[in-house]
Structure formats: structure tokens, C-alpha cells
Amino acid sequence: MIHVFGPVSSKRLGQSLGVDVLPPKSCTWNCVYCQLGKTKEYVTERSEFFPKEEILExxxxxxxxxxxxxxxxxxxxxxxxxxxxxxxxxxxxxxLTSIPVAVITNGSLLSEEEVRQDLLQADAVLPSLNAGSEELFMRIDRPAPGFSFDRHIDGLVKFRQQYSGQLWVEVMLIDGVNDSAEALHDIAAVLETIKPDTVHLVLPTRPSTESAVHLPSDASVTRARMILSAVAKVVHPVKGSMNLKNTDDIIRTVTSITMRHPLQERELRHALDELMPDDPDQAERMLSAMLGSGAFKTLTLEDGEVYWVPSSDTRT
Structure with a gap:
């Protein structure tokens, strides 16, 4: 499949079937932590990049x-x-199905009525809020010209007023950037105006192209949970387990996932062990064969975690 991938284990959504509706990388922002790499050219106009009937099929x-x-x-x-x-x-x-539908978005286009209307039927919408001030918004999210902090917040507030589904706001916590008490109180003040159902605290665990992006300390995470929970329930999700048991082509599945985001080797190894519990050596042989195919390469983070990305990935 070209547009549909997974299911993959999601920190927020369990076994999540991903539907990618864009050519890479098409974005209004150039976030410092983005797992997709840098935005080489901003895209700000909506378009039907692929036939919608093709995606639906x-x-x-x-x-x-x-x-x-x-x-x-x-x-x-x-x-x-x-x-x-x-x-x-x-x-x-x-x-087609009773399976609930979620939309992950940075929220930058929610200031447009057409976009808000498009999302009203979703069961959950997960927009980003990484800063409570213009200065940090520009530093972290690095939006295209015209996408101001005020526009972003205005769109989130208006969407909440219209939307009756689950609004789960994501806050990406970055060490030394937005994890101070002052920065967190600013975010909490903005969240009060948005009134989300929950706040999902997320961490930059996947490889970023920016060397300055680091995981916050445990103390910073605890502080964030305490400050933000005064506004809404804060969820620091535990990562689910990858499931390959219903996959008929493991290499194709792994390829489709790594094209969208780096895949933790530990997670992949666990999924293969579950697939072949009576022969752990076979899982190791499959890992070696996949790496030997030339389709993938690995990245090792400072904490020692190894991630798989496509061999064409240019991040360092």
C-alpha cells in the first residue's frame, strides 16, 4: 500500500492504522524536534495531493x-x-467501520473554518501546543511566514468551541527549551483558554536532525505534569507494543513505517520475537537480513537507543 501503513504501536492510540495523505515533507512548520527531518520548503495551501478515492480504497x-x-x-x-x-x-x-478515527495535526490551519469543519466528524483530534509565548513558538515550531502564535491559539480556541469530540493537546517537552517553570506556566495559561479534554505530554525520543534537541530530565517531566494538571488531565503515555502477527510481508511493513518515522530497534526485535517465540535466533537472522538488504540503516542516539530509518534518510 502507498498511503496506509501499520498498524503501529502508538503512545496514544494503541494499535494504530496510519493513513498518510501527503507527499513528504509538506508542512507549515519546521519544528526543531521533527522526526521527519527539516522542512526544506514550506507548504501553506491545501490541496488534494492524491486521489481521495485511492486512499479510501x-x-x-x-x-x-x-x-x-x-x-x-x-x-x-x-x-x-x-x-x-x-x-x-x-x-x-x-x-466503512466502527473503528474510531483520529487526526494528528500541528493545528496551524485550525484558524480556517473549512479545516475546522473537516475535523468535526473525527473521534479524536490531537493538535500541538509546544509554547505559551510568541518567542518560544518561533523558536520551537519555526512556522512559515504568516503563521503567528496568536493565529495558532485563535484556531485552537475556535475549534474547541465547535468540536464535541475528544481534544487531546500534545505538548512536546524539550530539555532547556520549554521545560522551565515559567515556560510551563505560560503553556498552562494558554491551555486554560483552549479547554482540552486531556494534555498528552510527549518527549523527543525519536531521532531529530537538530543536535540541540534533548530529552528533559525526570524532574522536568514531573514539574510539567504538576503544572499542566492544574488545567486538564495530563497523560504521559506508555508506549504500546508493535504487533507483526497479521503481517504478510514484514519487510514491506517495516519499510512503510520507517518512511514515516524512525522505528526503535528494540521494539522491532520484540515484535519479531513474539512472532517466532520458538526460534529467537530466527528473529536475529531476519534483522540481519533486513539490514543486509540495503533498504535500511540504523541511528544510535546519545542514550544508546538504536533506530531504523530508510537507507536514503539524510539525517546525521
């Missing part, structure tokens, strides 16, 4: 395969709401 095939799926998650190689047919896809997907 892949969703239909995936949900009818018998694979265990907790959520169908629209997530782009960039900013998901840039896809102009998103509202139609959400509506048609909900006709």
Missing part, C-alpha cells in the same frame, strides 16, 4: 483484512490538514 482493504486495529489515524508526512479531501475521507471511513 486502501483504508477499506486494511480494515477488512482482519488485523487488530484500535484507531484509524490520519497523519501526514507533514501537516495532515493540508490535504483538502480530509473531511470527505473521515466521513467515508466512518461509513
Amino acid at each position: 486502501e483504508i477499506r482493504e486494511a480494515v477488512s483484512s482482519g488485523t487488530a486495529i484500535d484507531w484509524i489515524t490520519f497523519v501526514g508526512s507533514g501537516e495532515t490538514t493540508l490535504y483538502k479531501g480530509l473531511g470527505w475521507l473521515i466521513a467515508e471511513t466512518k461509513k
Whole structure:
């Protein structure tokens, strides 16, 4: 499949079937922590980049395969709401299945009424809020010209006023950037105006192209949970387990996942061990064969965690 991948284990959504509606990388922001790498050229106008019927057919095939799926998650190689047919896809997907639909977005286009209308049928929407001030917004999210902090917050507030589904705001916590008490109180003040159902605290665990992006300390995470929980329930999700048991082509599945985000080798190894519990050596041989195919390469972070990315990945 071209647009549908997984299911993959999600920190927020269990076994999540991903639906990528964009050509890489199409985004309104150039976030310092982005797992997709740098935004080489901003995209700010909505477009139907691929035929929506083509994407829907892949969703239909995936949900009818018998694979265990907790959520169908629209997530782009960039900013998901840039896809102009998103509202139609959400509506048609909900006709196909009772599996709940989520949309992961940076929220930058929620200031547009058309975009807000497109998302109203989703069961959960997960926008980003990484800063409570213009200065930190520009430093972390690095938006395209015209995408101001005030515009971002205004869009989030207006969407909350219209949306009756689950609004789960993501806050990416970065060491030495937005994890101070002052920065967190600023974020909490903005969250009070948005009124999300929950706040999902996320950490930059996957490789970034920016060398200055580091995991916050445990003390910083605790501080964030204490300050933000005064506004809404704070969730620091535990990562789920990758499941390959219903995959008929492991290499194709792993390839489709790594094209969207780096894949933790420890997670992949665990999934292969579960697939072949009576022969752990076979899992090791499969890992070696996949690396030997030349389709993948590995990246090792400062904490020693190893991630798989496509061999064409240019991050350092």
C-alpha cells in the first residue's frame, strides 16, 4: 500500500492504522524536534495531493483484512490538514467501520473554518501546543511566514468551541527549551483558554536532525505534569507494543513505517520475537537480513537507543 501503513504501536492510540495523505515533507512548520527531518520548503495551501478515492480504497482493504486495529489515524508526512479531501475521507471511513478515527495535526490551519469543519466528524483530534509565548513558538515550531502564535491559539480556541469530540493537546517537552517553570506556566495559561479534554505530554525520543534537541530530565517531566494538571488531565503515555502477527510481508511493513518515522530497534526485535517465540535466533537472522538488504540503516542516539530509518534518510 502507498498511503496506509501499520498498524503501529502508538503512545496514544494503541494499535494504530496510519493513513498518510501527503507527499513528504509538506508542512507549515519546521519544528526543531521533527522526526521527519527539516522542512526544506514550506507548504501553506491545501490541496488534494492524491486521489481521495485511492486512499479510501486502501483504508477499506486494511480494515477488512482482519488485523487488530484500535484507531484509524490520519497523519501526514507533514501537516495532515493540508490535504483538502480530509473531511470527505473521515466521513467515508466512518461509513466503512466502527473503528474510531483520529487526526494528528500541528493545528496551524485550525484558524480556517473549512479545516475546522473537516475535523468535526473525527473521534479524536490531537493538535500541538509546544509554547505559551510568541518567542518560544518561533523558536520551537519555526512556522512559515504568516503563521503567528496568536493565529495558532485563535484556531485552537475556535475549534474547541465547535468540536464535541475528544481534544487531546500534545505538548512536546524539550530539555532547556520549554521545560522551565515559567515556560510551563505560560503553556498552562494558554491551555486554560483552549479547554482540552486531556494534555498528552510527549518527549523527543525519536531521532531529530537538530543536535540541540534533548530529552528533559525526570524532574522536568514531573514539574510539567504538576503544572499542566492544574488545567486538564495530563497523560504521559506508555508506549504500546508493535504487533507483526497479521503481517504478510514484514519487510514491506517495516519499510512503510520507517518512511514515516524512525522505528526503535528494540521494539522491532520484540515484535519479531513474539512472532517466532520458538526460534529467537530466527528473529536475529531476519534483522540481519533486513539490514543486509540495503533498504535500511540504523541511528544510535546519545542514550544508546538504536533506530531504523530508510537507507536514503539524510539525517546525521
